[in-house]
Amino acid sequence: MRIGIIGSGNVGGTLGTGFARAGHEVVFGFRDPASPGAASLLGRAPGTRAATVAEAAASSTVLVLATPYEAAEAALAPAGDLSGKILLDATNPIAPGLAGVSSPAGSSGAEEIAKLARGARVVKIFNTVGFEVMANPTFLAGARPATMLYAGDDTSAKEVAHGLAAGLGFDPVDLGPLAAARLLEPFALVWIRLALVCGHGRETAFLYLHR
């Protein structure tokens, strides 16, 4: 699968590296693909390449949005027409000081991004754990892999998202329509609070128990 990554921080870098390791063709979209930052990321993510955001978007069937939520609009602008693309939204609208989610009332960050990325098939996923867990969902010896909840309106896009999460080693669980991102964004803040505020550390995750 051809996967473009928009956002080259820890989350984007970890997901791109993991997808490449799983055999996918990964391209990171950069404002300047020849920048030292791009070279540094490619050095840590074997088998990936760098391109402009427009090239990364045009050449990919799946796009991962892994910028800060506040940067999403500017990051998506150069991507061009996203009609039909699968857009995996890993962002989180978090209020300053981790005081809560800043999702708009009666909506979610994911639904707002779906309005920006007109025609794209948006799936909210990869927003509820930190990048360390994305690098190793079975970080806790003897336990089952961490759960990855996701939500979206397009069934085939969700199947792709499910497969990509499983390929990284997660136990993917469908939470329903994209509007359920209104729950997944607060869920992310539960992780953030436990890991960063309550002091459990970043290698923490939830595992979903069901029969």
Place this chain on the structure above:
Amino acid sequence: MRIGIIGSGNVGGTLGTGFARAGHEVVFGFRDPASPGAASLLGRAPGTRAATVAEAAASSTVLVLATPYEAAEAALAPAGDLSGKILLDATNPIAPGLAGVSSPAGSSGAEEIAKLARGARVVKIFNTVGFEVMANPTFLAGARPATMLYAGDDTSAKEVAHGLAAGLGFDPVDLGPLAAARLLEPFALVWIRLALVCGHGRETAFLYLHR
């Protein structure tokens, strides 16, 4: 410990039964303690007794609020002065049709209840799984017990809540101040969606993995 239960549905009944089994003195507060409903509940909860809400509140150091969220104000009104009491809020403000949480913007059901129950030391707990899991937090053979997240502003009240949850067999985890109920109420809806809408069934729960 003397524990009063306000709300005699599945959650209140299950918690009261579990606390009595753990050796606590449990009294259910009823509008009419001589009603057939009260007798039926006592028959299923050995070692408990029925009283008026006012008597249950006056004689208890810990009160569990296990009514529907919308019924909380009316249910608390006859309880009288709750100053100094530990109030465990197990309610969930859920929009009709399970469409989302109906927590007021910039607040949570728990914070609203704290305003009603002036002087009480409120802990949000027992709201994120269904009563079947409360009856048996180790429902999944071979797995660790389900996690019970809680939030509150009073440290000693949270210690009591933690101990009561552990006594039922949960792995209790502190999420921070009462304002973190703004996260626990959407968290409850994740459970509700998975169990009731997505079809995983009511014996489902999250387990928190950390080192």
